[in-house]
Amino acid sequence: xxxxxxxxxxxxxxxxxxxxxxxxxxxxxxxxxxxxxxxxxxxxxxxxxxxxxxxxxxxxxxxxxxxxxxxxxxxxxxxxxxxxxxxxxxxxxxxxxxxxxxxxxx
Numbered sequence: 001x002x003x004x005x006x007x008x009x010x011x012x013x014x015x016x017x018x019x020x021x022x023x024x025x026x027x028x029x030x031x032x033x034x035x036x037x038x039x040x041x042x043x044x045x046x047x048x049x050x051x052x053x054x055x056x057x058x059x060x061x062x063x064x065x066x067x068x069x070x071x072x073x074x075x076x077x078x079x080x081x082x083x084x085x086x087x088x089x090x091x092x093x094x095x096x097x098x099x100x101x102x103x104x105x106x
Contacts, residue, residue: 014039023057031060
């Protein structure tokens with residue numbers, strides 16, 4: 001710690017739910033895994049901290065499983081516009097290959 005103070009973090013109860021679903025992405029239905037993280041409300045110094053629910057949408061078409069969308073509990077979201085893969089071996093050593101049994105989605 002910068003100030004030499006030992007921090008004692010308070011861990012809050014949370015739940016994680018995983019749901020298999022489909023998402024329309026760039027005009028194509030893709031199988032996705034939705035990971036829903038829910039933290040229950042709690043009070044700190046007399047102030048209520050509201051419940052937080054975040055949803056992470058992970059692509060299942062690719063063995064690399066890119067994060068396609070993140071939905072925040074405040075209603076905002078971040079979503080990829082496209083998935084563009086530039087092979088590592090095109091940017092670096094031509095002798096390199098895609099690791100293991102990785103596949104690239106269409």
